[in-house]
Amino acid sequence: MVIQTPEWVKNAVFYQIFPDRFAISQPPQGYNNYLQGANLEPWEQLPQLQTYKGGNFWGIIEQLDYLQELGINAIYFTPIFQSTCNHRYHTHDYYQVDPLLGGNQAFREFLKQAHLRNFKVVLDGVFNHVGRGFFFFNDILENGPHSPWLNWFMIEGWPLSAYDGTYPANYASWVGNRALPKFNHDEPQVREYIMQVGEYWLNQGIDGWRLDVPNEVVAEGFWQEFRQRVKQVNPEAYIVGEIWCPAEQWLDGTQFDGVMNYQFTEATIAFCGGDRILKEYVEIPPYYPYPALNAAEYAQKMETLLARYDWQIQLTQLNLLASHDTARLLTVAGEDLDTVKLSTLLLLTFPGAPSIYYGDEVGLPGGIDPDSRRSFPPKSDWNRDLLKYHQQLIHLRHEYTSLRTGDYQVLFVNSHVYIFSRTSGSETIVVAVNNGEQAHNVTLNASKLDLNIDRILFGDGSFSVETNSNQKILKLNLSARSGLILK
Template sequence: MAITTSNKCNRFLYKGVFNMLLAGILHRPESEDTAILADHCVTIRLKTALDDVAKIEMIYADMYLWQEGTPMQTTEMHRGLATQSNQYWTLAVTIPTNRLIYGFRITDKSGQTIGYGDDGFFDDQATNWAVAGHYFHLPYLHVSDAELPPEWVKNTVWYQIFPERFANGDVTNDPANVTAWGQGPVRRESFYGGDLKGVIDHLDDLADLGINGLYLCPIFTSPSNHKYDTIDHFEIDPHFGTKADFQALVDGAHERGIKVMLDAVFNHFGEQSPQWQDVIKNGQQSRFADWFHIHGWPVGRDPQTHQLNYETFATGAAMPKVNTQNPAVQDYLISVTKYWVEQFGIDAWRFDVADEVDHGFWRKLCGALRAVKPDIYLLGEAWHSSQALVNNGQFNAVMNYPLTQPIPALFNHELSLKEYVGKTNLQLTQYRLPNQQAMFNAIDTHDTPRLLTTLNGDVTKLQAALTLLMLLPGSPCLYYGTEVGVAGGADPDNRRCMNWQPNADELALKAFVKQLVGFRRAHASALASDELSWKIEGQCLTLNRQSATQLISGRFNLGTTAVAASATPAVLSVGVHEHQLLAGGFEVSIN
């Protein structure tokens, strides 16, 4: 059967009747399209154009056994998630050995077929399927190479704390210019006295809320309130407390079943760091001169252009960028991370501005940390799809802003239901399944406006957005104060003091969030791995998580009129009244 092509539409045409969009078909071996789940078990994924293909079969074998006469296996692939332009097909296969070659037989809607493999497309004929070069190859499934994230992460609900604003437990270590707790407006230079003792004092509150992961913004010596301009990576900032305080915090968290994650800033140092001060003092003779990206001497601003002659974080002169390709810098930073793991028993690291740091350094650092603590969780900050940072010797996950940012846009009616589903499905296909289960899913953080403010103060929308977040795969995170309705615009307003005197409405919101966290943790395994699908009925959006024995459904009414509620009683709901799901309401049910 001869193959011809049309340059106009980039389609294969078989005898004038076969029609398929080739540009939409793609599979890449040893990428996010192949996820090693366990020994002998791998999930394969293939992308086609949307509504363009009727069926796909995967044809596979161990190459050596096949060459000795063992026949190929043929299994039909599952129609998985669809984005705005593409359909994804998946198949989990268990193979007797850890070696795999495979190709795809693609059937169009007219019933015509084509082969697709490592060297592109070929006629669906036995002689072609007998050619080893037509197949994709996974020469050996090394489970260790998959760097599966720690199991505990997909069962974790995180709580992010900006320490300076959470609670003041020790007034004796307050900065001299401290502002009364909660007094506003919040300014970039404001200090309110939050510290580690304040976190310790409220560990029971966090445990009662149900969270089991605590993410602390930087706590190391720094002149700022945010501590992202580190002076000394081996010391606790004196306004936050002591190492004894930190050990008490870690021990207290662990006693309550709460993991602890620290925040490291390795893209840049603070201008008051001893390394940078030595460069300023000694210039090119400084032993730290090559620790930074310096393009002229003395360091500073060019008198003609007024531009900095050294690289920084963004355009901030006070945060000189570190040369992480320098072996001495690498050794220093790796020693920092190992110190806090080995001496204090922390469980995870989050790395600031991870996408601007050398990949080779990340591989070296992550390998060193996994040697110290095999089940450590390593998280990179990135604001975009960042496959290059995940796996391949680097992080377990990144901060999953591309997945979570469309959520408030959906409830603010800035996206249609169909647009939201397409965008969300796209992000759910960006990483291997094990990594997707460990992605850090936070809608708002210290770097974004607070969710309640983004949703224009609508508490019901806030509850709906958090519920949708908890139904998605990944490791969800609450920003401190969300549970009691703390609002705030862009930085620094998003860093308001924690509200420790909530009113009745805020306490009701806290009770809902506690119920939601409890639901998520009770069903964490299912919500990490069960099949995900969507259903749109008018202005109602339903997210289904289906296993062989259970269906968890979240249904959201984004319209302006009530609709009939689900027949199955809701385990969690807002806006259900007399068997009606009111406008803006939602319900979660389990069948």
């Protein structure tokens, strides 16, 4: 079969936003029914598991200029629907944006403003489980075996114990957490309900869905139908799954357009960070940015990864270095900025859509949840050098087609140096990374590789081209712990 994936994703640079923590503001005049809430944790204070900061879509609208200047053209939000937790994975109503975020009216205004600036918007679809306050489950709590919605969940006995941990919960829930009842996806009404939710928000104007723990939805044909229904509304809608492991099962062209590419994440951090990676921050999530990789080992992992899926799928993978489910890279790397920079360079030159976790571009630290979900910092706390580094690399990705959709070829590896090219038509970009503590000189036969390097686009180091016995020799001088991009 010919696999088709959304064209816009191949040209996208994503920004992942945890809505409670990114920005907060008041609505413009005329939006008088906004419920701001009280008892909010101070914005600058380190977050606790159950506290709210009060971030909202009014604040996000005001930050669209900043995101445009950074070079972002797509936003992925963690859940935004009505819920009783700050991360909003405990859904109460899939048709209502959480009132603390500004409700449906704020989201509609955000969507309008975002699309006027050519941003794409992807929402988090939590379709495996719900919160206890979800109407259909709440009816079971109230009416027991007499509820008309009994088959929507997997009830195992009576009486249900939704809150008292001294008794069995007696219903299936996500990882045994009684706060998160699990849908019965074999029930036709549940299936149709979720399909309609997916269609509804696409009709409201969103551009895709990120699917939470989709590997746990095992009903036969569920995701195939979801894709069909979604693509009927918008053939260019993006469907990306949260799959941490190799994902051939879901990336066959009949289900998802891509997954959150933690296979790229772990290898890239292990190569760029090496022994600097602090194990206490990476042992809980199911990814493995350790042990350290040398350049040859990294090259082998990248080639294996690129051979795993169809090229059209590769171009719509969601590549990332951190997310709300991991510690932030700066903290993982023991505050080593070179690790962050090298990893970011590889992120923004690899096939697929790069995704930046909010605040990483200005040096926001953070350990394991909830610390990784800190509030976006004031300008006085920004690392301006790191922000400029991100802006420059994002600009290059937008400027050169080969960095977005070009072929990927490894040109050279040794223990510390990794060099590859991205080629689209007559345009070739060469990317060289040195993860070592010493500068390295590298010589390549440019004639054999059909390279005609004429200038440096980005990075530290130098190059020269010599002709020797009718052969063109490319010599690179790579500074320690740095990268170089040439055209």
